[in-house]
Amino acid sequence: EMQLVESGGESVQPGRSLRLSCTASGFNFGNYAMNWIRQVPGKGLEWVSVLTWNSATRGYADSVKGRFTISRDNDKKSLYLQMDSLRVEDTAVYYCARDRDIFAESYYFDLWGQGTLVTVSS
């Protein structure tokens, strides 16, 4: 069964850092671009970041550019999101999501994890 499992979410104070992880199983992780998408509970979806299968292309939402860094380790089948200088408005459930097509930047997401909650509060 193909699966994505996020971890690392917790409650932190503004200005602190956090690193999220997403571990894949059941498919060849290294063949796919991967994304982080967040959702404030009860609100809409916000795309956060993308990293292509070969790490050639990184993209970020304006709201996180310069503060968040996406990375991956294909040998460990893992995607990461380093979140620095956290703000109250970064509070959300963070999902990792797989691009639908292999060796491509298709930018539509066919497999999602269950999410990990990040709460930024003083």
Place this chain on the structure above:
Amino acid sequence: DIQMTQSPSSLSASVGDRVTITCQASQDINNYLNWYQQKPGKVPNLLIYDASNLETGVPSRFSGSGSGTDFALTISSLQTEDIATYYCQQYHNLPLTFGGGTKVEIK
């Protein structure tokens, strides 16, 4: 950044009704538009990609149309299991952007 505007933000319809949700882009995005369904307490599910292509396994009562700036998601005959929030998403440019969502309820 490309802004995506969905309407309505919510709707209530009867089982068997034809339901249409619209999504408007702030600039021409060709057909680089996807639709997702998010049921309560669940993660989003890809319904339509490239504006009109039905994802494998999605019921044929769902269809997508449009190009340029104006798009629509249609449910030809609403079922109780279609209760969900629907989102459009453009991928013409980074950053990728979603519409605000349309919550569909049964009357």
